[in-house]
Amino acid sequence: MNLQTIYRGMKKNLREIETGLFEALKSDHIELQEASHHLLHAGGKRIRPVFVLLSGQFGSPSFAQLKSIAIVLELIHMATLVHDDVIDNAETRRGKPTVKAKWDNRIALLSGDYILACALQELCKFQDQRIHRVLSHEMLEMCRGEIEQIRDLYQAELTIHRYLQRIKRKTALLIMVSCQLGAMVSQTSEQVEQVLRSYGYYIGMAFQMIDDILDFTGTDKELGKPAGSDLKTGNVTLPVIYALKHLDPVKRKQIVDYLAHKGQSDNLTEVLEIVKTSGGIEFANQLANRYLHKALAVLDKLPKQKERDSLQRIAEFIVKRTY
Amino acid sequence: MNLQTIYRGMKKNLREIETGLFEALKSDHIELQEASHHLLHAGGKRIRPVFVLLSGQFGSPSFAQLKSIAIVLELIHMATLVHDDVIDNAETRRGKPTVKAKWDNRIALLSGDYILACALQELCKFQDQRIHRVLSHEMLEMCRGEIEQIRDLYQAELTIHRYLQRIKRKTALLIMVSCQLGAMVSQTSEQVEQVLRSYGYYIGMAFQMIDDILDFTGTDKELGKPAGSDLKTGNVTLPVIYALKHLDPVKRKQIVDYLAHKGQSDNLTEVLEIVKTSGGIEFANQLANRYLHKALAVLDKLPKQKERDSLQRIAEFIVKRTY
Numbered sequence: 001m002n003l004q005t006i007y008r009g010m011k012k013n014l015r016e017i018e019t020g021l022f023e024a025l026k027s028d029h030i031e032l033q034e035a036s037h038h039l040l041h042a043g044g045k046r047i048r049p050v051f052v053l054l055s056g057q058f059g060s061p062s063f064a065q066l067k068s069i070a071i072v073l074e075l076i077h078m079a080t081l082v083h084d085d086v087i088d089n090a091e092t093r094r095g096k097p098t099v100k101a102k103w104d105n106r107i108a109l110l111s112g113d114y115i116l117a118c119a120l121q122e123l124c125k126f127q128d129q130r131i132h133r134v135l136s137h138e139m140l141e142m143c144r145g146e147i148e149q150i151r152d153l154y155q156a157e158l159t160i161h162r163y164l165q166r167i168k169r170k171t172a173l174l175i176m177v178s179c180q181l182g183a184m185v186s187q188t189s190e191q192v193e194q195v196l197r198s199y200g201y202y203i204g205m206a207f208q209m210i211d212d213i214l215d216f217t218g219t220d221k222e223l224g225k226p227a228g229s230d231l232k233t234g235n236v237t238l239p240v241i242y243a244l245k246h247l248d249p250v251k252r253k254q255i256v257d258y259l260a261h262k263g264q265s266d267n268l269t270e271v272l273e274i275v276k277t278s279g280g281i282e283f284a285n286q287l288a289n290r291y292l293h294k295a296l297a298v299l300d301k302l303p304k305q306k307e308r309d310s311l312q313r314i315a316e317f318i319v320k321r322t323y
Numbered sequence: 324m325n326l327q328t329i330y331r332g333m334k335k336n337l338r339e340i341e342t343g344l345f346e347a348l349k350s351d352h353i354e355l356q357e358a359s360h361h362l363l364h365a366g367g368k369r370i371r372p373v374f375v376l377l378s379g380q381f382g383s384p385s386f387a388q389l390k391s392i393a394i395v396l397e398l399i400h401m402a403t404l405v406h407d408d409v410i411d412n413a414e415t416r417r418g419k420p421t422v423k424a425k426w427d428n429r430i431a432l433l434s435g436d437y438i439l440a441c442a443l444q445e446l447c448k449f450q451d452q453r454i455h456r457v458l459s460h461e462m463l464e465m466c467r468g469e470i471e472q473i474r475d476l477y478q479a480e481l482t483i484h485r486y487l488q489r490i491k492r493k494t495a496l497l498i499m500v501s502c503q504l505g506a507m508v509s510q511t512s513e514q515v516e517q518v519l520r521s522y523g524y525y526i527g528m529a530f531q532m533i534d535d536i537l538d539f540t541g542t543d544k545e546l547g548k549p550a551g552s553d554l555k556t557g558n559v560t561l562p563v564i565y566a567l568k569h570l571d572p573v574k575r576k577q578i579v580d581y582l583a584h585k586g587q588s589d590n591l592t593e594v595l596e597i598v599k600t601s602g603g604i605e606f607a608n609q610l611a612n613r614y615l616h617k618a619l620a621v622l623d624k625l626p627k628q629k630e631r632d633s634l635q636r637i638a639e640f641i642v643k644r645t646y
Contacts, residue, residue: 027467029467029470029471031470031474032466032467032470083432083433083436086428086429086432087429087432087433105409105428106409106410106473107470107473109406109409109410109432110406110410110466110469110470110473112436113406113435113462113466113469114463114466114467114470116439117459117462117463117465117466118463120443120455120458120459120462121459121460121463123455123459124452124455124456124459127450127452129447129450132443132446132447132455133447135443136440136443136444136446136447137444139436139440139443139444140437140440140441140444142440143355143433143436143437143440144350144352144355144437146433146436147352147354147355147430147433147437148352150429150430150433151354
């Protein structure tokens with residue numbers, strides 16, 4: 001089962017959302033439009049729009065509303081990517097040069113602001129204050145997640161608890177909100193909305209854990225950026241936390257030393273190998289699977305309809321994917 | 324007439340808004356709170372809250388609503404300042420080190436995002452979609468203004484028209500919106516709202532022109548940042564545009580050369596002197612006064628009440644101020 005098959009029934013709607021994204025970012029300002037369209041052209045899984053579309057089918061969906069909310073969420077996501085690339089000093093994303101690499105940090109900062117402003121303008125189409133409240137709360141939490149990520153950089157003493165808290169803010173909340181808002185704008189029952197919200201949270205957590213594993217196991221080409229980037233840039237993820245806790249002191253010290261040198265040592269390949277053979281990947285996979293099962297379990301509470309199957313298949317794909 | 328005298332009747336309300344600003348930026352995240360409170364502690368004229376408060380008095384104001392909208396506007400303003408300092412690589416603002424100087428660019432970028440998210444959360448208190456529309460449109464325009472400013476950096480061939488367009492987006496629109504929203508949340512008549520909006524636009528334009536003049540005529544201490552910063556960082560303002568157009572070719576060439584070296588030459592003092600004696604300061608002052616008179620003229624259309632006098636006095640203060 002690949003993403004293409006799962007997305008099949010939504011193709012037309014996703015194409016319309018794609019057009020909507022380009023339109024939302026249209027500007028008579030060539031630089032702004034180029035920088036933000038650059039990111040759109042690089043593609044992406046558009047997983048947030050997909051969750052919006054599927055969640056909406058459990059109520060009385062209006063495609064216009066689902067499309068708008070999907071555009072808002074994808075734009076917020078894109079804005080954080082552009083600012084993230086400035087913070088991480090990243091050169092490539094999705095196999096293409098980042099905005100900060102192709103232009104510069106200043107343009108990237110402003111493009112992020114611009115994309116966010118476009119999201120807010122699209123959001124104006126909604127009267128329901130609950131939507132505004134959910135999203136603004138979410139954005140605050142995302143900022144907290146970002147700051148936490150900076151504070152935790154190159155720290156060898158991170159706990160799993162801390163890691164989970166961080167990926168929740170960094171990734172899971174926006175996916176959770178995608179499911180919840182898709183339901184909300186389609187007037188599902190309160191109970192269905194909460195189920196979809198929980199599903200989104202669990203699968204968002206699993207999604208980020210797998211992303212963090214792939215940074216160790218994927219190739220540069222599969223990832224669209226250099227493999228091992230996380231460790232190099234000091235983003236201490238689950239496999240590393242596990243390795244630090246379970247390896248013998250000699251190997252442990254090699255990781256600690258690497259982190260202490262803040263990515264400036266030339267033994268990245270060696271340290272990556274230590275982490276890969278520590279059991280950390282398997283541990284992270286197990287935890288991702290636990291979150292997958294939680295996600296699948298809550299789906300049982302939804303009415304039996306084909307979108308429930310799609311949500312199940314996407315969840316399974318997310319945890320099994322290799323890109 | 325100084326600002327203290329004009330503000331006198333609003334002291335209590337402004338103090339409450341000040342407390343509200345600190346509360347809006349409260350976080351159990353020490354870094355986020357410290358970085359954003361740092362900016363609050365540095366002070367500022369709080370001119371946007373003042374315009375909100377005064378404009379509201381022409382309708383049926385609720386202080387709670389005026390306070391909220393004032394907080395939203397001041398936070399948006401602050402968020403742009405923090406991001407501006409990253410873009411301009413500025414070390415001091417209001418006599419204190421900038422967030423990017425005291426922490427770093429990454430924290431500054433995220434603090435800006437955080438302050439904006441706090442603004443959006445405060446904004447959630449409002450149901451009226453018109454408020455959301457006005458503000459999101461405004462934020463898009465501000466982004467455009469920022470990008471224009473970057474594109475225009477160190478350009479010797481700028482027109483006055485271009486300068487006016489840039490300061491409109493950079494400054495005038497947010498002041499315009501402050502007056503308009505103060506009126507809107509207080510249910511003034513449509514006509515009064517439009518008058519206040521025009522007043523805000525004119526006085527916002529004059530405000531920025533004077534700011535740009537003070538960068539030439541003020542001292543480091545008065546400005547809270549090094550005098551001549553604009554020219555050094557390539558921000559070509561009205562006095563320079565005038566000088567480039569009216570000076571003899573020899574002096575003109577000195578300015579052009581300075582700009583061509585992108586602030587890396589050591590003859591800043593000399594070039595500043597050339598601009599100061601070119602007649603450019605007087606010209607900019609005249610133009611600021613023209614906008615002042617437009618602002619005063621529209622005030623005549625407001626009902627005669629003490630807030631109209633206050634708006635008049637603030638307008639006059641803004642153009643005569645030396646800090």
